[in-house]
Amino acid sequence: MAPALADRVFRYTGETPLFEALDINRQIKEALKREVSLPSGGYIVIDSTEALTAIDVNTGKYVGDKSLEETVLRTNIEAVSEVVRQLRLRDIGGIIVIDFIDMARDAHRSLVMRELEEHLRRDRTRSAVLGITHLGLVEVTRRKRRQSLPELLTRTCPACGGSGRVITETAAGRQARRQLRKLARETQSEAFLVEAHPSVAAVLIGPGGSHLRELERETGKSIFVRGSEACQVGELRLVAQGSRQDMLAQALPVQAGQVLELRVEEPTFPTAKTASPGWRATSSTSRGRPAGWARRSRWRSPRPSAPTPRPGSWCERRLLSPPPVSVRTLHNGPVAKTRTPSRNIS
Numbered sequence: 631m632a633p634a635l636a637d638r639v640f641r642y643t644g645e646t647p648l649f650e651a652l653d654i655n656r657q658i659k660e661a662l663k664r665e666v667s668l669p670s671g672g673y674i675v676i677d678s679t680e681a682l683t684a685i686d687v688n689t690g691k692y693v694g695d696k697s698l699e700e701t702v703l704r705t706n707i708e709a710v711s712e713v714v715r716q717l718r719l720r721d722i723g724g725i726i727v728i729d730f731i732d733m734a735r736d737a738h739r740s741l742v743m744r745e746l747e748e749h750l751r752r753d754r755t756r757s758a759v760l761g762i763t764h765l766g767l768v769e770v771t772r773r774k775r776r777q778s779l780p781e782l783l784t785r786t787c788p789a790c791g792g793s794g795r796v797i798t799e800t801a802a803g804r805q806a807r808r809q810l811r812k813l814a815r816e817t818q819s820e821a822f823l824v825e826a827h828p829s830v831a832a833v834l835i836g837p838g839g840s841h842l843r844e845l846e847r848e849t850g851k852s853i854f855v856r857g858s859e860a861c862q863v864g865e866l867r868l869v870a871q872g873s874r875q876d877m878l879a880q881a882l883p884v885q886a887g888q889v890l891e892l893r894v895e896e897p898t899f900p901t902a903k904t905a906s907p908g909w910r911a912t913s914s915t916s917r918g919r920p921a922g923w924a925r926r927s928r929w930r931s932p933r934p935s936a937p938t939p940r941p942g943s944w945c946e947r948r949l950l951s952p953p954p955v956s957v958r959t960l961h962n963g964p965v966a967k968t969r970t971p972s973r974n975i976s
């Protein structure tokens with residue numbers, strides 16, 4: 631902080647937390663968004679790569695009675711100030727390439743360039759406009775001082791490895807089918823149990839179990855498929871292999887109607903002050919939904935006013951039946967909706 635600005639600093643004594651009072655959380659979220667809208671309906675898209683940051687300017691829907699040229703100019707001018715604001719807000723440095731909307735007139739082009747230079751001059755971090763390429767891309771370099779906001783607050787998405795795209799369920803299903811064929815060729819066991827993401831498991835099993843039946847016929851093996859949220863789309867886990875009997879037992883670890891004793895770890899909320907008196911109640915299994923389910927859904931989406939559980943508190947729950955998992959084999963008749971315990975059972 632510059633010493634000259636020291637008198638602008640004061641201690642906040644308000645009742646509401648500072649981040650709430652100034653709506654900081656929303657602004658941080660905004661500063662991490664890929665798309666930023668402009669006042670007249672246009673928007674910019676910010677993409678940072680290893681080498682450079684690309685900023686694309688778009689008109690959005692055509693608005694007003696002005697000519698297209700006017701709309702384009704206005705959107706580009708609006709984009710200039712927003713782009714510079716975002717560069718500062720996000721602390722983006724290095725090479726920046728801005729793709730303005732094509733302008734037919736030279737006068738408009740130079741107007742936008744002048745505007746950009748003007749705005750960048752007011753930015754305290756030094757930057758340079760290197761000019762406009764043949765394709766109308768404007769190159770800017772901005773000094774990089776420290777990590778940008780996205781670098782500081784986010785990490786590469788583990789599901790897509792940063793590409794922003796993941797394999798579709800259908801493609802993952804086909805891939806899993808090939809893996810199962812290979813597995814069937816290589817194993818001596820008559821049966822195996824695999825786990826896949828629920829949506830992929832559904833593709834693998836097929837309508838009425840048709841796909842799995844076909845695969846079993848083709849390979850001569852008994853194949854048990856279990857949906858698991860712990861699997862990524864595109865991931866197939868071999869859980870076990872062996873005799874058909876063993877696999878069947880493993881695929882259906884719990885019989886329908888079986889009563890389970892569950893110990894549920896309650897999540898901790900930062901605002902937790904009191905524990906709900908009703909929270910610890912042991913639900914007696916009655917007809918319909920076990921009482922435990924209703925409570926569970928409450929702590930999944932806690933309202934700020936709702937009482938939150940004390941950290942470490944726990945309650946015993948008797949469940950009529952745990953979450954469903956589809957299991958199907960050729961020898962097992964039609965798709966059996968069986969139930970297995972959820973992962974938070976100990």
Ligand SMILES: [Zn+2]
Pocket residue numbers: 787788789790791792793794795
């Ligand atoms: Zn991703």
